[in-house]
Amino acid sequence: MKTEKLTQWQFVIMISISVLGTEIFNIAAFPAQFAGQDAWISVLIAPITSFWCIAVCTALARRYPDMTIIEYSRSILGSWVSTLVEAYYLCFLFVYATVISKALADLIAMISHQLTPHAIILLMLLAVCGTAAWCGIGVIGRCGEIIFPIMIVIATMILLISIRDWNVTYLQPVAEKGLPSILRGASVPSGWLGETVLIAFLIPFLNQPGQARKASYYSTLIITVFMLKTVLICTLAEGPLVTKFPFPYAALIRYISLGDMLERLDPVFFPIWVSVGFIKLATFLFVACLCVSRISRVKNQRTITLPVVLLVFAGTTGIMKDAPGMDAILQFYVYTFPVASFVAANAIPTVLLVVDWTYSRRRALHEA
Amino acid sequence: MRFRKHLFHGMVSGPDPDVTGIPLEPNISKNERMLKSVFEACSDVVIHSASTPGQIDMLAIYIAGLPDTKHLDELIFNQFASRSRDLDKPDGMERAVQASFIPVSMTKKVAFLSEAVDSILRGDVVFLFDGVDYGHAVSVQGTERRAIEEPASEPVIRGPREGFVECLQINTGLLRVRLRSASLKIETLSIGTLSQTEIAIAYIKDIAKDELLHDVRHRLRRIRIDGVLESGYIEELITDTPYSPFPQIQNTERPDVVIGSLLEGKVAVITDGSPIALVLPMTFWTGLQASEDYYERSITATPIRWLRILFTSVSLFLPSLYVSLVSYDHPALPTSLLLSIASSQRMSPFPAIIETLLMEITFEALREAGLRLPKGVGSAVTIVGGIVIGQAAVQAGFISAPVVIVVATTGIASFIIPRYNFGLAFRLLRFPLLLLAGFMGFFGLMIGIIGILIHLASLRSFGTPYLYPLAPLSMDGLKDVFIRKAWFGMNLRPRTAAEQNGLRIPPGQRPDSGDRGD
Known part of the structure; x- marks a missing residue:
């Protein structure tokens, strides 16, 4: 089977959506916990990790074209040491896929299906996303191309409708708590931006791999603009309350209304936002399958899709069972998430690049 | 399994007697026997034997009803008879035959039995002469054909009225x-x-x-x-x-x-x-385009395209949207609208999903019944169905009035899709969406829509992605999807065409741009 390639625009959308998909709902809560009204400054600092990750991953991709991070880690570190790296990425992708499906299912359950068993919601969610992952990267990319413009329209509408609920005094005073707390506030968003490490898996699927760096920077820009917009309107409309909601953006969408005619817009807007989450989950499932197939050297990725999806399903129903509701996810986001993302997105690729660079230097000197 | 295999084997070769490779003989009676054995028990095959004016035996073989008999008579009697004097000369026979077929536009020589059989089956008349080892297949086809009419399935206000026929x-x-x-x-x-x-x-x-x-x-x-x-x-x-x-x-x-x-x-x-x-x-979008889009002014054709896209989605989503709004997500409705829906719903004994399903299925049945019946009966069905469904069901309190409005709007919306078979897809997909919305509300509807989207994104038609030019995005292709750019603006052919011949209309032809000679 000929693998489908992504166009640059699809790549940009896919990376943006796979960060924004779940982030957008609770992004505003975390930086505000540390930085208060200066959350927007934190959001502007956060993309540093993403830029770092992109620079390193695209440099590696240039040295090893047509290879995913699994394969070039093998040829750089040797198969023994590389096992650790592969295991880490495998766990990383599995945990993230379960967390994403858990977050989506919780959001849906919280908003409209309080009484439906989670397993049913999850099953439908994974059935659809698993199908997309099975169909392949080209299909996910094309779905993203259709959904992304709708997402932009909805986001703009929410922005415009919420204007009358803004209170500018909620932003004052600027930088009250000082730089350390702003940096602390940037940690969680940087965790999300670390998800751009997906490019290390997806660059080989790009039809012009040379443009990967530019495309990824554009995605980071789109993500940052969206984050900034979300954090700003959440802070402007909710003020100090922003830290009290697990999903501040969802709370905002619930709050806004269009005159007396449409008092509640959330049943219309949520599903559309959730559909962005679907694409994110599908992308992660695809990359998880890709990772498994590359590690186990299975040629046809489709054979792996069903087991991987079932595993994610089992993981999601089993994960965080003891902790009630959203608390477990929120704790994961604050404590585990930034570190895990940093290791995956920055630490490991940088080590790989440094090792590779040293080896190639030594080899060059040896030959000279 | 073995039996099926055997069946498959028989299908491929076909039960026709195998006559490939057998040449025609100079002896006319042998040829006649061969042809008679091929066309055994085919009472519509006419094997007409006659002699030319020069006393040479000839055969005319054709299928009754396919050739134009008038033309055939003229050919045999007038043309042959008038050229009989050439027949005394050596190879005069051949020249005479060839000359007599000049008035016929399509003739060809047939040297093999299989060719002769083929030509006869296609409606030609095959002439065989004694002493010649080939025949002449003469095409004087004259079956009654339907005249070229305005196509019934794609009528237009502006545009050519010619449609294809069966030939x-x-x-x-x-x-x-x-x-x-x-x-x-x-x-x-x-x-x-x-x-x-x-x-x-x-x-x-x-x-x-x-x-x-x-x-x-x-x-x-x-x-x-x-x-x-x-x-x-x-x-x-x-x-x-x-x-x-x-x-x-x-x-x-x-x-x-x-x-x-x-x-x-x-x-x-x-x-x-x-x-x-x-x-x-x-592609998906050609299903939503009508030929008239290109004949009317672009500025009016464009909003009509939007209307089509809007109502196509209405025909797909409206019933499920109604069901999910009424049974799960009522907060989204304005209070006054919700109250009026609720008051009419109170009367009906069924939940919204059952009501809508019943009405949708009945509507589809009515539509199908009206389509297949003779014209006179068809209108009766529509009227009776309309009254029964629209009026009586509501008055009897079986069905709430908003459902009738929803189903009627959906029905009208589905007629806006210009390609019939494309509309069938939307008619069909409405039902699974309805069920999903009935079970899970907006979330179910969303799952269904994403499922359809994934399916559409995975489709390809001869290598072209089905959602092209929206996904994969092609800015140039978008000139002819949501808008219909004026002809002078559509300079390039779509990406589906070969690249070496990309230019379609040279730029700079906007009527008010160039010099107008004044």
């Missing part, structure tokens, strides 16, 4: 009349072991992509079937994903639509005996 030659002629260029190529092949249906592949050289042509030829040649009665057979045998509600090959009755598509680098497949031509590749 392949007339259809290809209709194409050639509109495209008087040698670049319009029409290749033919015959498909069907028994029906031997002629299939024409029409394309414009250097505008249609070579890969596409290879693909089409390859898929057509692969077909093994006993008979092709309609282009639908071909469509189902060459389509990319047969188990999809969405058609991936466009069909049309209009020669102008075919030519328009050929100019965009597409390929048409025309089947003899069917007035429906296939055009491929097809």
Whole structure:
């Protein structure tokens, strides 16, 4: 089977959506916990990790074209040491896929299906996303191309409708708590931006791999603009309350209304936002399958899709069972998430690049 | 299993007696015997023996009803008789025969029995003469044909009124009349072991992509079937994903639509005996375009396209949206509207999902009943159905009034889709969405929509992604999707066409831009 390639625009959308998909709902809560009204400054600092990750991953991709991070880690570190790296990425992708499906299912359950068993919601969610992952990267990319413009329209509408609920005094005073707390506030968003490490898996699927760096920077820009917009309107409309909601953006969408005619817009807007989450989950499932197939050297990725999806399903129903509701996810986001993302997105690729660079230097000197 | 295998084996070769490779003999009675054995028990095959004025035995073999008898009589009696004086000379016979066939536009020599049989079956008259080891197949076809009429399935206000008919030659002629260029190529092949249906592949050289042509030829040649009665057979045998509600090959009755598509680098497949031509590749958006979009002013054609897209989605979503709003997500409705819906819903004994399903199914049944019945009865069905469903069901309190409004709007919306088979997909998909919305509300509807989207994104029609030019995005292609740019603005052909001939309309032709001679 000929693998489908992504166009640059699809790549940009896919990376943006796979960060924004779940982030957008609770992004505003975390930086505000540390930085208060200066959350927007934190959001502007956060993309540093993403830029770092992109620079390193695209440099590696240039040295090893047509290879995913699994394969070039093998040829750089040797198969023994590389096992650790592969295991880490495998766990990383599995945990993230379960967390994403858990977050989506919780959001849906919280908003409209309080009484439906989670397993049913999850099953439908994974059935659809698993199908997309099975169909392949080209299909996910094309779905993203259709959904992304709708997402932009909805986001703009929410922005415009919420204007009358803004209170500018909620932003004052600027930088009250000082730089350390702003940096602390940037940690969680940087965790999300670390998800751009997906490019290390997806660059080989790009039809012009040379443009990967530019495309990824554009995605980071789109993500940052969206984050900034979300954090700003959440802070402007909710003020100090922003830290009290697990999903501040969802709370905002619930709050806004269009005159007396449409008092509640959330049943219309949520599903559309959730559909962005679907694409994110599908992308992660695809990359998880890709990772498994590359590690186990299975040629046809489709054979792996069903087991991987079932595993994610089992993981999601089993994960965080003891902790009630959203608390477990929120704790994961604050404590585990930034570190895990940093290791995956920055630490490991940088080590790989440094090792590779040293080896190639030594080899060059040896030959000279 | 063995039995089935045996069946498959018989299908491929076909039960026709194998006559390939047997040459015609100079002895006319031998030929007659061979032909009689081939056409055993075919009472419609006429084997007419006569002698020429020079006392040479001849046979005229044809199928009763296919050749034009008047023309045939004239040919045999007038032409032959008047040239009988040449027959005394050596090889005069041959010259006489050839000269007498000059008034006939299509004649060919047949040297083999199989060729003769083929020509006879195609409606030609085969003449055999004693002492000559070949025959003449003369085409004097004169079966009654339907006249060229306005296509019933694609009527237009503005645009040509001609539609295809059942005869392949007339259809290809209709194409050639509109495209008087040698670049319009029409290749033919015959498909069907028994029906031997002629299939024409029409394309414009250097505008249609070579890969596409290879693909089409390859898929057509692969077909093994006993008979092709309609282009639908071909469509189902060459389509990319047969188990999809969405058609991936466009069909049309209009020669102008075919030519328009050929100019965009597409390929048409025309089947003899069917007035429906296939055009491929097809994208999702061509299903929402009518030929008139290109004939009316672009500024009015564009909003009509928006209307179509809007109502196509209405026809797909409205019932499920209603069900999910009424049974799960009522907060989204304005309070006054919610109250009025609730008050009318209180009367009916069923939940919204059951009501809507019942009404939708009844509506579809009515539609189907009206379609298949004779015209006089059809209108009676519609009237009775309309009154029963619309009026009585509500008054009796079985069904709430908003459901009737929703179903009626959906019905009207589904008529706006210009291509019938494309509309069928939406008619079908409405029901699973309805069920999903009934079970899970907006979330279920969303799952369904995403599922449809994934399906659409995974479809391809002869290599072209189904959602092109929106996904994959092509800015140039978007000039002809949500808007219809004026002709002077559509400078390039779509990406489906070959690249070397990309320019379609040279730029700078906007009427108010250049000099107007004053």
